[in-house]
Amino acid sequence: MRLSELGEFGLLAELERRGLAGGQDAEGAVLADGVVVTQDTLVEGVHFRREWTSWHDLGYKAAAVNLSDLAALGAEPEALLVALALPADLDVGAIAELYEGLREPDVAIAGGDTTRAGELVLTVTAVGRSERVPGRAGARPGDVLVVTGPLGAAAAGLHVLQEGLEGYDELVERHRRPPLRLEEGRRLGRVAHAVVDLSDGLAGDAARIAARSGCRIVLDPESVPRAPRIEEVADLPFWTHGEDYELLAALAPGDAEALGYTVVGRCEEGAGVEPEGLAGWDALRPR
Amino acid sequence: MRLSELGEFGLLAELERRGLAGGQDAEGAVLADGVVVTQDTLVEGVHFRREWTSWHDLGYKAAAVNLSDLAALGAEPEALLVALALPADLDVGAIAELYEGLREPDVAIAGGDTTRAGELVLTVTAVGRSERVPGRAGARPGDVLVVTGPLGAAAAGLHVLQEGLEGYDELVERHRRPPLRLEEGRRLGRVAHAVVDLSDGLAGDAARIAARSGCRIVLDPESVPRAPRIEEVADLPFWTHGEDYELLAALAPGDAEALGYTVVGRCEEGAGVEPEGLAGWDALRPR
Numbered sequence: 321m322r323l324s325e326l327g328e329f330g331l332l333a334e335l336e337r338r339g340l341a342g343g344q345d346a347e348g349a350v351l352a353d354g355v356v357v358t359q360d361t362l363v364e365g366v367h368f369r370r371e372w373t374s375w376h377d378l379g380y381k382a383a384a385v386n387l388s389d390l391a392a393l394g395a396e397p398e399a400l401l402v403a404l405a406l407p408a409d410l411d412v413g414a415i416a417e418l419y420e421g422l423r424e425p426d427v428a429i430a431g432g433d434t435t436r437a438g439e440l441v442l443t444v445t446a447v448g449r450s451e452r453v454p455g456r457a458g459a460r461p462g463d464v465l466v467v468t469g470p471l472g473a474a475a476a477g478l479h480v481l482q483e484g485l486e487g488y489d490e491l492v493e494r495h496r497r498p499p500l501r502l503e504e505g506r507r508l509g510r511v512a513h514a515v516v517d518l519s520d521g522l523a524g525d526a527a528r529i530a531a532r533s534g535c536r537i538v539l540d541p542e543s544v545p546r547a548p549r550i551e552e553v554a555d556l557p558f559w560t561h562g563e564d565y566e567l568l569a570a571l572a573p574g575d576a577e578a579l580g581y582t583v584v585g586r587c588e589e590g591a592g593v594e595p596e597g598l599a600g601w602d603a604l605r606p607r
Numbered sequence: 608m609r610l611s612e613l614g615e616f617g618l619l620a621e622l623e624r625r626g627l628a629g630g631q632d633a634e635g636a637v638l639a640d641g642v643v644v645t646q647d648t649l650v651e652g653v654h655f656r657r658e659w660t661s662w663h664d665l666g667y668k669a670a671a672v673n674l675s676d677l678a679a680l681g682a683e684p685e686a687l688l689v690a691l692a693l694p695a696d697l698d699v700g701a702i703a704e705l706y707e708g709l710r711e712p713d714v715a716i717a718g719g720d721t722t723r724a725g726e727l728v729l730t731v732t733a734v735g736r737s738e739r740v741p742g743r744a745g746a747r748p749g750d751v752l753v754v755t756g757p758l759g760a761a762a763a764g765l766h767v768l769q770e771g772l773e774g775y776d777e778l779v780e781r782h783r784r785p786p787l788r789l790e791e792g793r794r795l796g797r798v799a800h801a802v803v804d805l806s807d808g809l810a811g812d813a814a815r816i817a818a819r820s821g822c823r824i825v826l827d828p829e830s831v832p833r834a835p836r837i838e839e840v841a842d843l844p845f846w847t848h849g850e851d852y853e854l855l856a857a858l859a860p861g862d863a864e865a866l867g868y869t870v871v872g873r874c875e876e877g878a879g880v881e882p883e884g885l886a887g888w889d890a891l892r893p894r
Contacts, residue, residue, distance in 0.1 A: 416625055431644070437650040
């Protein structure tokens with residue numbers, strides 16, 4: 321079977337079934353003594369286009385998606401490693417700009433590997449420490465689902481770029497520079513039963529918690545906080561599409577109330593996610 | 608300036624000069640509590656060719672080059688992460704075979720990221736723990752240089768493949784499956800002043816120690832142990848070419864004698880490496 325038929329998640333499940341890879345129970349690898357490691361690869365033409373993304377923003381985004389995974393692991397970031405495969409005719413100034421974008425306060429860029437290749441492939445690895453990793457497998461019936469902020473700005477911002485619309489800079493900015501929810505992640509990490517970051521879309525990310533935890537997740541679309549002005553851009557359910565990099569967590573109702581995050585659903589006995597048919601990110605990916 | 612003019616090491620030096628990346632003092636990133644992280648990227652057509660390398664061997668090599676870096680850091684390996692950018696028409700069985708090759712006893716494959724791309728780019732990240740990282744910067748005049756085994760088999764094996772020669776299976780095998788010197792690395796890690804793994808060639812890797820340590824390294828070509836039969840393959844100085852993945856260490860003469868490794872040179876006041884003109888790996892890279 322070809323990778324194109326199986327898909328990335330299918331491949332991971334197949335590798336796990338064969339005992340060749342693990343780690344799907346959390347947003348990254350959880351090692352001894354609370355060391356956690358996350359990794360994300362960005363490929364030109366698949367995950368970004370040079371004409372829509374400056375080198376600086378590309379660096380920022382590559383760091384941010386990893387720091388978002390660290391947030392979901394309840395971790396404090398410690399270092400980034402950068403593996404860069406890139407065309408030999410690239411200007412060194414562009415690479416320096418990319419590295420500038422990768423820089424975050426208190427997070428060392430500790431090394432990596434640079435090599436020539438036909439197309440640009442950027443893998444950023446983040447190492448952090450977590451006192452308690454909530455994982456994805458601990459949600460239980462009776463839990464509520466919360467999100468740490470409004471959804472939809474990233475997908476709407478991409479739509480603005482794709483359609484060449486004007487006057488939505490704050491949405492485009494959100495597409496280019498996702499938020500860092502590290503403090504929220506550490507707060508949730510102490511009490512939550514499951515945490516994911518919203519990269520693939522509300523329904524898809526909720527489904528990961530449901531599948532790993534062995535419960536059913538019932539989302540209440542009406543209660544999902546929407547980012548301002550997304551409904552002005554187009555009549556599309558941007559808030560379902562992902563890449564917002566807010567955190568989605570399952571926890572006891574009392575803890576949710578104490579932390580003050582918006583409740584968007586609940587866990588029940590069963591399997592799967594309700595309502596069905598909430599569109600995910602793939603519908604809006606760069607074409 | 609373009610990357611092609613500056614080269615990989617030039618780029619790293621430039622990034623370090625701008626304060627954007629560090630970590631050139633050792634074979635990988637050295638974090639708190641002895642956590643060490645190494646990373647290596649293999650690009651199809653640059654570092655390997657599918658017709659010469661099985662998926663299994665590719666996986667093995669990707670793991671081995673990282674474990675070799677961990678060895679130079681005096682570390683015990685703990686986990687590997689795998690970032691795989693690959694064409695969507697690739698067969699899932701091939702990927703499973705690659706993962707099989709990555710498997711090493713007692714080293715978990717703890718996660719990673721898989722994404723589609725035009726060409727195959729494989730980044731493997733290894734995490735380990737080290738009680739003492741010798742680094743590259745501590746060599747001093749009076750030290751001797753030692754290697755942990757004979758050199759030249761990997762480059763000779765590649766030459767055998769390139770020229771389509773027969774009857775040198777053990778050399779080809781050494782090109783495909785470099786040795787793992789983890790135990791030697793931990794032994795050297797306790798006492799050595801500088802350790803590198805021999806990936807780019809004896810002179811180039813010695814030059815890194817010389818540059819970082821601020822000393823001059825005088826190699827004695829006659830005393831470098833050669834792998835058996837390499838001189839039968841061709842009249843080329845394969846032992847200088849690298850990718851042998853033995854360790855090169857600077858340490859006190861008494862410690863070298865106690866450990867029993869072959870002395871191949873010494874450190875003096877000054878800079879650079881003597882003799883000049885020892886060819887490096889680039890001369891034999893896949894064309």
